[in-house]
Amino acid sequence: MTERARALLEYADDELILGWRDSEWTGVAPFLEEDVAFSSISQNEVGHARALYEIAARELGTTADELAFDRKPDEYRSAPLVEFRRMDWAATIARHVLYEAADEIRVEALKDSGDEEVAGLAAKMDREEAYHRIHAQMWEERLRGEPRFQAALDELWPAAVAVLPEELRPELAARTGRDLPSNSLLLAHERGSHAEEWPALWEEMTEVRRSVPGAAW
């Protein structure tokens, strides 16, 4: 697999799995407005994943759906941060804030990359991500004074750093005003390792598809 395809899959897997996790709030968020907002963000993320998979799929001779559903759990390259099962609202917003901050840096780097196809998609994605960032900021302001929100930010910080490749991590630390965690602290959150609840999510998201292998749905 080329470096390009590998990077596309990493990004697509993050967006796919986060989209899956965000959709867990559909119907049970603290406000009906947030049911609608998180469902909308979820659709954006899954849409981004699909567009990224499509580019990778052309290179790999497969389809976006096969990449999204038909790999084995250990073949996914998602960062553990996006795999955590629906947490409480404080941790959900903490993940949202941290992921959007990391994602902004990643998408900026892709917009400036020499790969025209990827840069074009990144620019398109960024137009939607801008709204996710506004939504994350609104909630960050609302929850700023809550100890449980601050605790969730601290707890998720190493996993958020591990979303980015090493060269982009100092920028995330600078923008969020936090110190980079030690390598030993990062180790459990690096790509290639998975959150404890990942296999259960994989089982669930592929359940219908695996029930009649090869069928159209």
Place this chain on the structure above:
Amino acid sequence: MSAREQEFVEYVQSGGQVEATDWMPDDYRRLLIKFIEMHGNSELMGVLPEREWILRAPTLQRKLALTAKVQDEAGHSQLIYRVVEDLGKPREECLEDLISGKSKFHNVFHYPTFTWGDVGVIAWLVDAAAIISQKALLKCSYAPYARIMKKICWEESFHILHGRDVVLTMMLGTDEQRELVQEALNRWWGPLMQFHGNPIPSGDDPMFHWRIKSQGNDEARQQFLDGYVPQIWELGLTVPDPELRKDEETGRWHFSEPDWAELKHVVTGHGPKTQERLELRRISREETEWVRKIVLAKAA
């Protein structure tokens, strides 16, 4: 009845519409709140059976469509509760009454889902039955409700297309997939036939008297059968009712009497999933209570 009330009745019965700030009889307001609140509750509870499948959607396209559909239902309940709020009952009170079992929601949302076949049949046929009732509300005498129904019907029409496509894809698939659809249809047919309610003559229906509703229950059911049974047959599915046939002379459908006792039992809180789904609502409200407190305190 006072002269003013008499005049109001004549006004709505001749097609007149009422705005939130207009005078209205207490009975009218009370019935409106009850009816519209139940609609809002149904949209909100309707989220739950389908929500269980958002995480299991088998393709990216289905994932996007199903999330969008369920998002629409949540959005509809938000819109509808706002209309109830203008009539004098706040959203939080509606949610409390829903959870405590004081207010009701539509029969079809009290049942379990078992397979992806249910997802297709719900989106296609449950939404089809719902849109028939909702289209009739476009002429509702209460104008704010009639107005939001335009947006709701427009969105629901996409749900039906999504549902039909899910069903069609499975019917064109393997025997196993076709069986999933047929089994789901067998499960949903009874509740679908009960959906539009007892065939009370429209003259005896207070909702019709005030022109909140503009069509009788049995009319809605006939319209549903006329629109969808031919499509169901065309896809190669069997409707699980040996009595079902259309009388070509009268143009009316004959069918086995729907189980009205089941309908009553289910909507009064005894459906197979009623308590579990209300419990989920209770728990998720409790878990997120602190968030609402913070936000509302800041807004105050």
